[in-house]
Structures are given as C-alpha cells and as structure tokens.
Amino acid sequence: MTDKNQSRLTAVKGMNDVLPEDAALWEFFEETVRSVLHSYGYRQIRTPILEYTPLFQRGIGEVTDIVEKEMYSFQDALNGEPLSLRPEGTASVCRSVIEHNLTYEGGQRLWYQGPMFRHERPQRGRYRQFHQVGAEAIGYAGPDVDAEMIGLCARLWEAFELSEVKLEINSLGNSAERAEHRAALIAYLEKHQDALDEDGKRRLYTNPLRVLDTKHPDMQQVAQAAPKLMDYLGAESRAHFEQFQRLLKLRGVRYDINPRLVRGLDYYNLTVFEWTTTELGAQGTICGGGRYDGLIELLGGKPTPACGLALGVERVLELIRLQGFDAGAQTDVYVVHSGVGSLEMAQQVAELLRDEGIDTIVHAGGGSFKSQMKKADASGAAFAVLLGEDELKANEVSLKALRDAEGQALHGGPQERVAVRDLPLRMLEELGFGGLAGAME
Numbered sequence: 001m002t003d004k005n006q007s008r009l010t011a012v013k014g015m016n017d018v019l020p021e022d023a024a025l026w027e028f029f030e031e032t033v034r035s036v037l038h039s040y041g042y043r044q045i046r047t048p049i050l051e052y053t054p055l056f057q058r059g060i061g062e063v064t065d066i067v068e069k070e071m072y073s074f075q076d077a078l079n080g081e082p083l084s085l086r087p088e089g090t091a092s093v094c095r096s097v098i099e100h101n102l103t104y105e106g107g108q109r110l111w112y113q114g115p116m117f118r119h120e121r122p123q124r125g126r127y128r129q130f131h132q133v134g135a136e137a138i139g140y141a142g143p144d145v146d147a148e149m150i151g152l153c154a155r156l157w158e159a160f161e162l163s164e165v166k167l168e169i170n171s172l173g174n175s176a177e178r179a180e181h182r183a184a185l186i187a188y189l190e191k192h193q194d195a196l197d198e199d200g201k202r203r204l205y206t207n208p209l210r211v212l213d214t215k216h217p218d219m220q221q222v223a224q225a226a227p228k229l230m231d232y233l234g235a236e237s238r239a240h241f242e243q244f245q246r247l248l249k250l251r252g253v254r255y256d257i258n259p260r261l262v263r264g265l266d267y268y269n270l271t272v273f274e275w276t277t278t279e280l281g282a283q284g285t286i287c288g289g290g291r292y293d294g295l296i297e298l299l300g301g302k303p304t305p306a307c308g309l310a311l312g313v314e315r316v317l318e319l320i321r322l323q324g325f326d327a328g329a330q331t332d333v334y335v336v337h338s339g340v341g342s343l344e345m346a347q348q349v350a351e352l353l354r355d356e357g358i359d360t361i362v363h364a365g366g367g368s369f370k371s372q373m374k375k376a377d378a379s380g381a382a383f384a385v386l387l388g389e390d391e392l393k394a395n396e397v398s399l400k401a402l403r404d405a406e407g408q409a410l411h412g413g414p415q416e417r418v419a420v421r422d423l424p425l426r427m428l429e430e431l432g433f434g435g436l437a438g439a440m441e
C-alpha cells in the first residue's frame, strides 16, 4: 500500500529494511553465530521460504496462534496450490530431513538463519518479517543435546556480552502423561469456566495447556492453581529432566523451572525452555526451543527424536545495541586523488592493497582534495591515501591516519610520504591482523 495521497511507496507494515548503517552489527552477529555453531559441529541447511500450507498446519498445530491467525497463506495463482510463507524453521527442516533421508547415517546437527513471517500486530521487537537463527539436533534422544542447546546459547550470550538474560525451563512429559494431565486440567477449567476469556473458552477442549499461558490478568489466579503437568510426569520423564538439569549445572548455567512454560507450538514434549530479558519491554523472549520427538513421524518420517531452538535476531541485535556496539572502522583505506594520471595510479594502488586483504575505497565522482578528504572522513576509513601530482612524480603516496587504534576519529593528524612499493606492507603493519571492523566497546 502507499501513503494517504497514494504517491509514496513504502515497505510492508512490520517488515523492515536493514540499512547500511546497521550492516556492521548484522555482520558481527552473523559471523559470531556461525563460528559458535560450527564449534559445536552444526552444519547449515537452507530451506525455501515458501512451503505447502499443510506442513505448518500439521507440524505447528491447527489450534495455535501461528496457524489460526498469523500465517501469510495464499493459493498459487497458477495452479491453486495452498502455500504459506514460513512462520518458523523447524517444520521446514524436518520436511527436508525426511525428503532427503538425511538421518540415514545417524544424527544430524543442523542450523539455519533467515526471514520468518507472522501476521502479528507490529510493535517494538515484534515484526511481520523477522529473522531467526535456529539449531536442530535431529536423531538424538537427549538429554545431552538438550543441554548442548543451552550451552550453545550461553556461549553466544557470552560472545555478545549479554549478562541480563534469564533461562526458564520446563518438562512437558510424554503424550500419555500429557493426556492424563489434560483430562485433569479440562475438569478443573470446566469448574472455572466463568473466569475464562474468549480464547480460554475456545481452547478449553482443543488446547487446554495454552489456556494456562494466558496474559489475561483475571485468569492468572485460575491458571496459577491449575493442575501442574510436572506432577503427572512418570519416572522416565523425570529422569530426563533431572539429567538435563545436572548437565546445566555442570555447564554453570543458572535457570528457573517455570511449570507454566508451554511454548506456542504444539510439537514439543519433555524439555522446553525460553531465554528472556527485561530490557526489551513486552517482547522479552529472545530464544525458545525444546524437544519435539514426535514431529518427524507426524510429518511422515520414521520416528526420530529431536531437539532444537530458535533465537529472534532483531531482539538479540537490540540487546547488543543497548550493550554498546562500536562498528569501528568501516573500511581500511580511502584513496583520494587529483591531477593528471592520478586516477589510474589510485586504482593500481588500491588493487595492490586489496591483494593483501586490505579493504580499499577509491574516491569516485571528482572534486577538490578538500571535498574528497571530507568523503574519506565520512566513509569511516582508518586511513586516507593521497595521490597528487607530486606523489605521482615520486612514485609515492601520502598517508594519513583518520582514526586512532580504538577507532575514534582523528582530526588534523600528521601526513607522511610512503613509497608505493612499501605501502601494502606498511598498511598491514598499521592495521594489524584481523582488521578493525566490528567490536564490542
């Protein structure tokens, strides 16, 4: 849609552009995530953004907010097939694992990242196109991989220096235990029907566990006093939960047990967890996940235990921003040039620098030395290399530092002449290994 006078085109509501000023933060985040996931042996999987709608209906559950009201679903205009933009990644990954028989030779540790789509009411931290990083350990019965998921998150939070995040865990038991609890819960909720809101009444028989997940203030008391699933767990489920906790303690991760944590997707059993923060307002859940031992079979595969998680990228990025993220230098060198033959020389010098892995921008668009230097400053480069007629004659450049070692802008710093053939080595020494871009304060 366009604005009121129908002239200005805008992005779809709740779907955001990632602008260049945020690129360094996104790249820092993505590189950290990739390296942490690799360090645990996770390999990347990329699935399409569109899937057949029944995958999500069956996988996530018909009586969930996502499937009931948040999916972008439509019929393919060419052949009428029901399609949906993916609202999450787990169902798609399982579909792909089944389709390509990926667990044929044993368990698979997989991860993915990319946009997800949910038609929610947009607000801070809640978008209609948002990004997730997900990890799925498929073919493992746990609870070791359950704890591995948590350790992996803890390592990510450490890397991002996020200390104010809290872990809540719960166990949803197995299906027989849930059925027994469900019967008791329905009987209890029937007795308190008057206190239930519309959603609560509607879900009483279809998804009573979700009734407990209510934010409605009048229903808190009823939810609080309801029969707890934890009390219906058998010996095996309890042992799983206890071993999971032992491994968390061993890893030094602190957690709270929240018996009302049920998650918004139907595929979970046994371990579930959420990481939350109070620093982001209402949308404080930055990561959620758990076991989904029945999902692959439900989607037509062989029974295959699995556990996974997904984190909300925009929310984690917001936390990193609040923590203080300094993008540092945006590029290493900006080459300014003026006079006959200087452009050609500038381009040659730039290629010599790039041969050494030094990021180099050559000024384009003409202008005086002074105006080019302004552009060099604004580019966020660590150094300016100047080429004028004098330098050209001597086969030299003038080198000027624009930022100090901490990445802070320098004003009116000294300038020195360096022979062109010595420049690459000199720049490597000045810049140090690993470059300057992307660092925490």
Ligand code: HAM
Pocket (backbone or CB within 6 Å): 087, 088, 089, 090, 118, 120, 125, 126, 127, 128, 129, 130, 131, 132, 134, 135, 136, 264, 265, 285, 286, 287, 288, 289, 290, 292, 307, 308, 309, 310, 311, 312, 313, 314, 315
């Ligand atoms: P989820 O809890 O629906 O789980 O989403 C995971 C995370 O995505 C949330 O904790 C939140 O940070 C982020 N998120 C969800 N909706 C939005 C939104 N509208 N705007 C911004 N961020 C959002 C899943 O999606 C499961 N697939 C997780 C999983 C993987 N379970 C097992 N494996």
